[in-house]
Amino acid sequence: MNQALDGGRAPSWFQRFLLPGLAFKAVVIGGGYATGRELAEFFLPSGPWGGLLAMLLAMLIWSVVCALTFMFAQATRSFDYRSFFGRLLGRGWVVFELAYLVFMVLILAVFGAAAGAIVNAMFGWPTLAGTLCLMSAIGLFTAFGNRSVETLFKWVSLLLYGVYAVFLVLALSTFGDRVVQNFAAATFTGDWALGGLTYAGYNIVGAVVILPVARHFLCRRDALVAGLVAGPLAMLPALLFFVCMVAWIPQIGAQALPSDFMLQRLDQPLFHLLFQAMIFAALLESGTGTVHAINERVAVAWRARRGQAMSARYRFAIATALLVGSIFIADRFGLVALIAHGYRALAWVLLAVYVLPLLTVGVWQLWRRRNIADAAIAAS
Numbered sequence: 001m002n003q004a005l006d007g008g009r010a011p012s013w014f015q016r017f018l019l020p021g022l023a024f025k026a027v028v029i030g031g032g033y034a035t036g037r038e039l040a041e042f043f044l045p046s047g048p049w050g051g052l053l054a055m056l057l058a059m060l061i062w063s064v065v066c067a068l069t070f071m072f073a074q075a076t077r078s079f080d081y082r083s084f085f086g087r088l089l090g091r092g093w094v095v096f097e098l099a100y101l102v103f104m105v106l107i108l109a110v111f112g113a114a115a116g117a118i119v120n121a122m123f124g125w126p127t128l129a130g131t132l133c134l135m136s137a138i139g140l141f142t143a144f145g146n147r148s149v150e151t152l153f154k155w156v157s158l159l160l161y162g163v164y165a166v167f168l169v170l171a172l173s174t175f176g177d178r179v180v181q182n183f184a185a186a187t188f189t190g191d192w193a194l195g196g197l198t199y200a201g202y203n204i205v206g207a208v209v210i211l212p213v214a215r216h217f218l219c220r221r222d223a224l225v226a227g228l229v230a231g232p233l234a235m236l237p238a239l240l241f242f243v244c245m246v247a248w249i250p251q252i253g254a255q256a257l258p259s260d261f262m263l264q265r266l267d268q269p270l271f272h273l274l275f276q277a278m279i280f281a282a283l284l285e286s287g288t289g290t291v292h293a294i295n296e297r298v299a300v301a302w303r304a305r306r307g308q309a310m311s312a313r314y315r316f317a318i319a320t321a322l323l324v325g326s327i328f329i330a331d332r333f334g335l336v337a338l339i340a341h342g343y344r345a346l347a348w349v350l351l352a353v354y355v356l357p358l359l360t361v362g363v364w365q366l367w368r369r370r371n372i373a374d375a376a377i378a379a380s
Contacts, residue, residue: 011216019150020214021230022157024066026285027206028234029160030107034282035114036258039242042199044253046192048183048246054196055242059235061200062207065355067227069207070214072362074223075369079215081208082297087365088357096353103205103346104290105325108135111287118276121260134280135323138287142295143316149292150213156285163278164237170266171244178247186246201351206234208354209289212296291319 033039043051069084078084081100085093112131119130141148172179207230217223244262245252255261259279263272295315302310 011218014154015150015216016218016222017226017229018233019153019216020066020070020210020226021233023150023153023210023213023289024062024206024230025157025234025237026153026282027209027289028062028203028286029237029282030111030114030286033238034259034279035118036241036245036252036262037114037256038199039238039245040253040255040258042195043192043242044245044249045189046195047189048186048249050188050192051195051242051246052239054192054199055235055239057193057196058200058203059231061197061231062204062234063228063231065204065227065358066207066230067224068358068362068366069211070217070223070227071220071366072358073211073214074217074220075366079211080296080300081211081293083300084208084211088362089353092353099346099349099353100205100208100293103202103350104294104322106346107290108287108323111283115280115283117257118260118279121257122273122276134283134287137284138291139316139319139323141284141288142291142319143312145299145312145315146212146215146292146296149288152285152288153213156281159278160237160282163275164240166271167275168240168244170268170271171247171262174266175247179243182246182249201348201355202346204355205350206289209293212292291322294322295319 030038039051043054046054072088073079073084076084076087078087081096082093085096089096112134113127115134116127116130119125119133120127141152207227214223214226217226241259245258248262248265252258252261259275263275266272295310295318298318299310299315302308302314
C-alpha cells in the first residue's frame with residue numbers, strides 16, 4: 001500500500017475521498033457554470049429533458065475519466081500535469097502543455113469577464129475593477145501552495161452547496177409552477193448528446209489540473225472512489241440551477257448572466273448579494289486551481305534542479321505573469337462570446353490529447369501494472 005503523508009500525518013478520509021472531487025468541482029464551476037451562462041449555452045437548446053440527459057451524460061464522463069486519471073496518477077506517483085503526461089504520452093507531453101496554456105488563458109479570461117460583469121451588475125463599477133479584484137485574490141491564494149489552495153476549496157465548497165440549496169428552495173417556492181409547466185410541455189430538441197459530450201470534453205481537463213491535491217491517496221481504491229464521486233460532486237449544483245432556469249425558457253437563454261436574471265425575479269435583495277458573493281468565490285477557487293496547476297508544474301522542475309522548494313514570492317510572480325494577459329483578454333471580449341466561440345474547439349483538442357490517450361495507453365498501462373503486481377504476489 002502506498003503511503004501519502006502530509007506533514008508526517010496520515011491523510012484524512014476527507015482528503016482521500018472528497019477533496020479531489022471538490023477540487024474538480026472548483027475548477028469546472030468557473031464563470032459560465034456559476035452564472036448559468038454555460039448551462040444556457042450547452043444544455044438549454046436541448047430543452048428541459050434533453051438538457052437533463054446531457055448533464056447526466058457529462059457527469060458520467062467526468063466520473064469515468066476522473067477515476068482513470070486519479071488511478072493512473074496514483075499508480076505512477078505523478079501529481080502534476082507535466083509528470084502525468086510524461087508518463088502517459090512520453091515526449092508528446094508538450095502537446096498537452098501547449099493546449100493547456102491556451103485553455104488557461106481562455107478560462108482565466110472568462111473568469112475575469114464574469115467577475116467584471118458581476119461587480120458591474122452589483123455596484124455599477126467598471127468591469128475591469130471586478131476583474132482586477134479577482135486576479136489579485138487568485139495570486140494571493142496560489143502564492144502559499146497546496147495548503148492554502150486546499151483550505152480555499154474546502155470552505156468555498158461549503159458556501160457554494162449551501163447557497164445553491166437555499167436558491168433551489170426560494171426559486172421553487174416563487175416560480176415552481178412555471179418549472180412544472182415547462183417540463184410538462186417540453187419536447188426533445190437539439191442534439192443533447194453532443195451538448196453533453198462537448199461540455200464534458202472541455203471541462204474534463206480539470207481532473208489533471210487538480211492533481212496536486214490528489215496526492216493523499218493511499219491505494220488504488222482511494223483513487224477509484226474519489227474519481228467516481230467527483231462527477232456527482234461537480235454536477236449537483238448545475239442540476240439544481242438548471243431546473244430553476246427551466247422556469248424562464250426561452251428568454252433566459254439570451255441572458256449574459258442567467259443567475260442575475262432569476263435573482264431579480266426572486267426579489268430577495270440580501271440573498272441576491274449572497275449569491276453574487278458565492279459566484280465570485282466560485283470564480284476565485286476555479287481560477288486558483290487553474291493557476292496552481294502551473295505553479296506546481298514549475299515547482300516540481302524547480303525542486304529537481306535546485307534541490308529546494310519554490311518560495312511564495314516566486315509562486316506569486318508566476319501567477320501574476322499568467323494573470324496579466326488574461327485581464328486584457330477579459331476586458332476586450334465579453335463572457336458570451338468567449339464561451340460560444342472559444343470552448344467548443346478547445347473541447348475537441350483536449351479530447352484528442354488527453355482523454356483518448358488515457359482511455360487507450362493509460363488503461364493499458366494500468367492493466368499491465370496490475371498484472372505485474374499480481375504476478376509478484378503469486379510468486380511470493
